[in-house]
Amino acid sequence: MKLNLRNCVRAVSVLLLACQCASFDLRSGSPAPGSAAPPARTHLDFDADWLFSRGDFASAAMPSFDDSHWRRLNVPHDWSIEGPFSAEYGSGNGYAPGGLGWYRKHFRLDPARKGKSVAIEFDGVYAYAEVWVNGHFVGGRPFGYSSFECKLTPHVRFGSEDNVVAVRVDHTRFADSRWYTGSGIYRHVRLRITDPLCIPLWGTYVTTPEIERNSAVVRVETTIENGSGRSREFALQSDIVAADGRIAGTLTTPGSAEADVPKTLVQEIRIVDPLLWSIESPALYTVRSRLNAGPLPVDETSTRFGIRTIRFDPDKGFFLNGIPLKLKGVCVHHDAGSLGAAVPDKVWERRLRALKDLGVNAIRTSHNPPAPELLDLCDSIGLLVKDEAFDEFTPPKNKWVSGWNAGIPSRFGYGEIFADWAVTDIRDMVRRDRNHPSVILWSIGNEIDYPNDPFSHPVLEKGYRPENPPAQNLVKYAGPLIDAVKKMDGTRPVTAGLASLAMSDAVGLAEMLDAVGYNYQESRYSQDHERYPRRFIFGSENGHQFGNWAVVRDNDYVAGQFLWTGIDYLGEARAFPNRANGAGLLDLCGYKKPGAWFRQSLWSETPMAYLCAAPGGGGARPRGPRAEEHWNWTANAAIAVSCYTNCQEVQLMLNERAVGTRRLTDATEGVLTWEIPFEPGTLKAVGYRNGKPAAEFVLKTAAEARRIELHPDVTELQANGKDISHIEFRIVDAQGVRVANADLPVTFEVQGPAIILGLGNGDLNSTEDCKDAVHKAYQGRGLAILQATAAAGKISVKATAPGLSAAELSLTAR
Numbered sequence: 001m002k003l004n005l006r007n008c009v010r011a012v013s014v015l016l017l018a019c020q021c022a023s024f025d026l027r028s029g030s031p032a033p034g035s036a037a038p039p040a041r042t043h044l045d046f047d048a049d050w051l052f053s054r055g056d057f058a059s060a061a062m063p064s065f066d067d068s069h070w071r072r073l074n075v076p077h078d079w080s081i082e083g084p085f086s087a088e089y090g091s092g093n094g095y096a097p098g099g100l101g102w103y104r105k106h107f108r109l110d111p112a113r114k115g116k117s118v119a120i121e122f123d124g125v126y127a128y129a130e131v132w133v134n135g136h137f138v139g140g141r142p143f144g145y146s147s148f149e150c151k152l153t154p155h156v157r158f159g160s161e162d163n164v165v166a167v168r169v170d171h172t173r174f175a176d177s178r179w180y181t182g183s184g185i186y187r188h189v190r191l192r193i194t195d196p197l198c199i200p201l202w203g204t205y206v207t208t209p210e211i212e213r214n215s216a217v218v219r220v221e222t223t224i225e226n227g228s229g230r231s232r233e234f235a236l237q238s239d240i241v242a243a244d245g246r247i248a249g250t251l252t253t254p255g256s257a258e259a260d261v262p263k264t265l266v267q268e269i270r271i272v273d274p275l276l277w278s279i280e281s282p283a284l285y286t287v288r289s290r291l292n293a294g295p296l297p298v299d300e301t302s303t304r305f306g307i308r309t310i311r312f313d314p315d316k317g318f319f320l321n322g323i324p325l326k327l328k329g330v331c332v333h334h335d336a337g338s339l340g341a342a343v344p345d346k347v348w349e350r351r352l353r354a355l356k357d358l359g360v361n362a363i364r365t366s367h368n369p370p371a372p373e374l375l376d377l378c379d380s381i382g383l384l385v386k387d388e389a390f391d392e393f394t395p396p397k398n399k400w401v402s403g404w405n406a407g408i409p410s411r412f413g414y415g416e417i418f419a420d421w422a423v424t425d426i427r428d429m430v431r432r433d434r435n436h437p438s439v440i441l442w443s444i445g446n447e448i449d450y451p452n453d454p455f456s457h458p459v460l461e462k463g464y465r466p467e468n469p470p471a472q473n474l475v476k477y478a479g480p481l482i483d484a485v486k487k488m489d490g491t492r493p494v495t496a497g498l499a500s501l502a503m504s505d506a507v508g509l510a511e512m513l514d515a516v517g518y519n520y521q522e523s524r525y526s527q528d529h530e531r532y533p534r535r536f537i538f539g540s541e542n543g544h545q546f547g548n549w550a551v552v553r554d555n556d557y558v559a560g561q562f563l564w565t566g567i568d569y570l571g572e573a574r575a576f577p578n579r580a581n582g583a584g585l586l587d588l589c590g591y592k593k594p595g596a597w598f599r600q601s602l603w604s605e606t607p608m609a610y611l612c613a614a615p616g617g618g619g620a621r622p623r624g625p626r627a628e629e630h631w632n633w634t635a636n637a638a639i640a641v642s643c644y645t646n647c648q649e650v651q652l653m654l655n656e657r658a659v660g661t662r663r664l665t666d667a668t669e670g671v672l673t674w675e676i677p678f679e680p681g682t683l684k685a686v687g688y689r690n691g692k693p694a695a696e697f698v699l700k701t702a703a704e705a706r707r708i709e710l711h712p713d714v715t716e717l718q719a720n721g722k723d724i725s726h727i728e729f730r731i732v733d734a735q736g737v738r739v740a741n742a743d744l745p746v747t748f749e750v751q752g753p754a755i756i757l758g759l760g761n762g763d764l765n766s767t768e769d770c771k772d773a774v775h776k777a778y779q780g781r782g783l784a785i786l787q788a789t790a791a792a793g794k795i796s797v798k799a800t801a802p803g804l805s806a807a808e809l810s811l812t813a814r
Contacts, residue, residue, distance in 0.1 A: 118153050
């Protein structure tokens with residue numbers, strides 16, 4: 001009854017045929033408003049009302065299994081973030097538990113839909129998912145980051161009979177990653193009902209081969225499947241719909257499809273006065289596809305796209321719509337602190353907007369296919385994307401268990417299934433994501449050439465390990481991946497983030513790539529540009545140092561950089577209780593760290609100034625973790641004050657007395673500095689442009705903690721079971737100044753139709769339960785993530801802490 005995918009990965013082709021597993025298009029539409037006919041396609045949100053239990057159950061796939069005692073929850077769900085966290089688990093995964101878990105969902109189908117095709121779509125299940133419906137095995141996927149679908153026809157029942165879908169999730173190899181993965185159905189799920197004659201998942205591929213000033217050609221390639229058992233005549237109508245609802249172009253093409261033989265149609269539609277997608281103005285269009293067989297449509301889908309050009313020049317860098325643009329990128333992992341891997345859409349939106357406000361214009365999805373909604377948001381917000389598939393080929397890399405680069409590593413991971421699944425997984429990633437205008441690069445892997453992890457080569461000289469797999473295998477493994485990508489999409493370059501250009505060049509790997517990503521190898525840019533004049537060079541993973549940006553800024557041929565990282569992330573930890581990595585510009589809660597302000601001074605055009613401080617002496621400047629955003633120090637102590645700004649000059653004032661003025665041209669590695677004796681009160685920086693005040697920043701000395709403050713980003717929520725309010729909780733003094741050393745536990749009480757989805761504080765070493773009602777403050781603050789239920793009503797939130805005045809907040813769900 002139970003088929004373990006880990007034990008049968010070599011039967012991938014047979015499994016895919018038997019299970020009819022494929023990838024899907026997130027944006028399947030519904031009929032036009034006001035249509036009297038039943039919908040040609042039904043897409044049901046399948047996130048709600050799952051039953052879940054940890055452990056393994058021999059008969060849990062069977063409909064008659066008693067699940068009445070199981071926990072009821074909504075997905076996305078990540079059981080690893082629920083803990084408990086312990087040193088017995090792997091440091092790579094943030095010392096979070098893995099294990100086995102089962103999900104079951106009961107549902108009924110409208111009898112009017114009998115004879116239709118039914119499928120279930122999963123955006124991501126970590127890991128080794130196996131899916132049954134009504135006791136029949138219908139598919140699954142071992143790679144936890146791949147989106148997939150399973151066809152449920154003919155095993156479902158229509159009418160009053162109950163249907164049961166059961167999903168087994170196997171994350172027993174919890175030390176299988178260098179970063180936090182999570183466990184469970186951690187992304188969205190949908191049920192799709194269509195006519196047997198339909199547009200399959202990812203069946204629409206949109207490109208814009210001709211873009212002129214006053215017109216553009218939209219090429220729509222549509223695949224049509226016919227599972228009706230007989231030949232069918234049809235007409236495909238494709239409308240190009242602008243953001244305002246206007247039909248910019250349309251074309252109808254007749255055709256016929258034989259039973260069980262996919263049919264592909266290509267349509268080219270010219271539109272006039274196209275709005276180009278750009279970072280500043282991310283204009284979007286939609287292809288509305290209507291498949292007619294007779295007087296009524298039998299299927300309808302909607303596919304969003306953008307009209308834009310990209311060009312990669314080895315001498316001049318990257319161009320968007322013909323305009324040169326430096327890639328100001330950051331790498332981003334897929335977790336969100338206290339929420340683990342189950343990240344609501346609104347949480348991603350808040351984080352991405354915060355990054356864009358810093359001047360970030362590009363995201364690298366390190367090191368796996370992202371959630372589809374992240375790409376939707378990048379399309380809408382105006383962020384470019386380097387879409388990445390893998391962190392390793394085969395055999396697997398080291399996975400540290402007792403701390404980063406410490407002890408004996410495990411060697412579980414994707415490398416165990418790479419040989420059988422890699423081409424399928426990368427092909428499906430490209431098919432799923434190729435209509436996103438934000439995506440400009442396909443990455444086949446990250447640091448796949450890391451010296452001796454596992455591959456080696458004599459070019460490493462004293463570091464060469466002849467007992468390791470030969471680096472020539474990199475070429476053997478990369479070739480089929482590159483071919484698979486180009487077969488699915490020929491409009492974007494293929495790249496990889498390379499850790500050893502010396503080794504990759506020695507075996508010819510870099511020359512196979514359209515664009516070559518350099519991880520932490522800025523020193524090679526100049527020599528490699530001369531040695532390989534047709535090579536497109538960019539920094540695919542870079543440190544935050546000023547010099548790493550200066551070499552990008554000052555050389556046209558270096559297209560940009562991607563900082564490691566944009567946001568602090570779970571995993572890749574050191575010794576317990578450290579559970580997270582602090583390389584980000586934003587912390588685990590999404591709050592700006594001093595490094596974020598520094599990056600904003602380099603990358604943003606909006607006037608800004610920022611102050612941070614650290615114990616001085618010898619002209620020391622606060623860098624990295626030493627920099628602190630407060631003005632509470634020992635009396636008369638020498639304090640090094642740093643100012644990050646993009647203004648022409650800054651005046652520093654202490655208690656309304658001028659300390660001094662510095663010009664940006666006097667900055668050392670982008671930083672203005674003063675060393676002054678500490679004096680309680682107010683430290684203020686005023687930034688000037690063209691002689692006029694343009695920005696200011698203030699630090700104030702905090703007194704004793706007196707009360708809690710609650711600061712929500714929104715107070716009006718949609719009663720849809722998904723909407724989010726981020727509530728910052730601060731511990732402040734009588735004047736409202738945040739007390740930066742306050743770490744009291746704060747207790748939350750919620751009344752009304754909402755729940756606390758997660759509590760966090762940004763502390764990399766916290767082992768607190770993220771899902772209960774109590775959490776300590778860290779640096780005087782934290783974050784409560786409130787999620788609305790499906791009911792409307794008033795919501796009240798109360799926060800209390802020992803010895804402090806409580807705070808209350810009112811919200812509304814509509």
